[in-house]
Amino acid sequence: MHVGRPVCLDGDSGTGKSRLLRGFGTAAAEAGFRICYVTAAALVNELVEAANDSTCPEPSPATDAPVSLP
CATH class of the missing domain: 1.20.5 (Single alpha-helices involved in coiled-coils or other helix-helix interfaces)
Incomplete structure (x- = not known):
């Protein structure tokens, strides 16, 4: 870790x-x-968008949010 x-x-x-x-x-x-849980589809979409724009994706509130544990 x-x-x-x-x-x-x-x-x-x-x-x-x-x-x-x-x-x-x-x-x-x-x-x-x-920690951050991301689906493979969401990760691929972010990477494709970044490659198309020649940018590095910024963390979004959805993927950078704290995860509450039960």
Whole structure:
């Protein structure tokens, strides 16, 4: 976690990817890190728009907002 690398899991439906990522995110948030959940589609859209505009996308309120844990 201290290196700051994104986490991406790939696999078949029902193999526990979302459950693992929620666990990682919860542990990170409890350790004081900021977390952000983004769908692959949203990430690709942001990157395509940035490439088309030759810009670096700014964090949006939706992706930069704190995540509340249950």
